Amino acid sequence: MEKKEQYIPALNRRWLTPLYDPLLKWGMREDTFKRHLIEYSNLANDHKVLDLGCGTGTLTIQIKQHFPSIELIGLDGDATVLQIAGHKAEAAGISIQWKEGLATELPYPEASFDRVVSCLVIHHLTASNKVKAFKEVFRVLKPGGEFHLLDFGKPTSLIMKIISIPIARLEEAGDNIRGLLPEMLRCAGLSNASEVGRFKTLFGELVHYRSFHEDL
Numbered sequence: 001m002e003k004k005e006q007y008i009p010a011l012n013r014r015w016l017t018p019l020y021d022p023l024l025k026w027g028m029r030e031d032t033f034k035r036h037l038i039e040y041s042n043l044a045n046d047h048k049v050l051d052l053g054c055g056t057g058t059l060t061i062q063i064k065q066h067f068p069s070i071e072l073i074g075l076d077g078d079a080t081v082l083q084i085a086g087h088k089a090e091a092a093g094i095s096i097q098w099k100e101g102l103a104t105e106l107p108y109p110e111a112s113f114d115r116v117v118s119c120l121v122i123h124h125l126t127a128s129n130k131v132k133a134f135k136e137v138f139r140v141l142k143p144g145g146e147f148h149l150l151d152f153g154k155p156t157s158l159i160m161k162i163i164s165i166p167i168a169r170l171e172e173a174g175d176n177i178r179g180l181l182p183e184m185l186r187c188a189g190l191s192n193a194s195e196v197g198r199f200k201t202l203f204g205e206l207v208h209y210r211s212f213h214e215d216l
């Protein structure tokens, strides 16, 4: 019998979703790395941008606040987090298009976006789904477009190595901790994957990777 694909929500269990925003804010220096992601993703007001796995929409809303004319879609596979994102945007007086969909089957034609950003999503995917998702990112990016991915990466200090032991054991996050994401990006067609920033958190070391849909 075919194995059912596992879908991992924001905090692994749906009943924990309401705790997601406070945990990110107080436990992971969320402001620091999301501000960095916005600052170093080379975004512009005339861009069309996809926030892949937008969750409760914190990053998506911040992007729209920095770039009010940007065309922005927040996509997530979980309808519950999208509802939270919608309420947060409404409270902030911001209009964003939210879309339910999967990273491995993006509901957009090829060459749709100038930028795809994705924060803390890829460690939810199995190795084969990571490559599938990266191929989808390559497909929907315009030539010359950029993919900015922030997620757990290979730890660089002893303390970060120790902190990373529990998540390194998970099938989905193990690829991140072993430093395999740049090679997976390359396999999917995305070129010149490089590190743009690193952030030490209570749960492990986060890396901002930039890669390109090369304009040939």
Ligand SMILES: C[S@@+](CC[C@H](N)C(=O)[O-])C[C@H]1O[C@@H](n2cnc3c(N)ncnc32)[C@H](O)[C@@H]1O
Residues within 6 Å of the ligand: 007, 008, 009, 010, 011, 024, 052, 053, 054, 055, 056, 057, 058, 059, 075, 076, 077, 078, 081, 101, 102, 103, 104, 118, 119, 120, 121, 124, 125
């Ligand atoms: C840890 S949360 C990160 C949310 C947000 N990007 C942030 O930085 O706060 C991971 C999100 O990825 C979504 N997700 C997991 N697997 C997915 C998939 N295959 N397709 C789309 N979204 C997915 C989950 O529903 C969850 O909202």
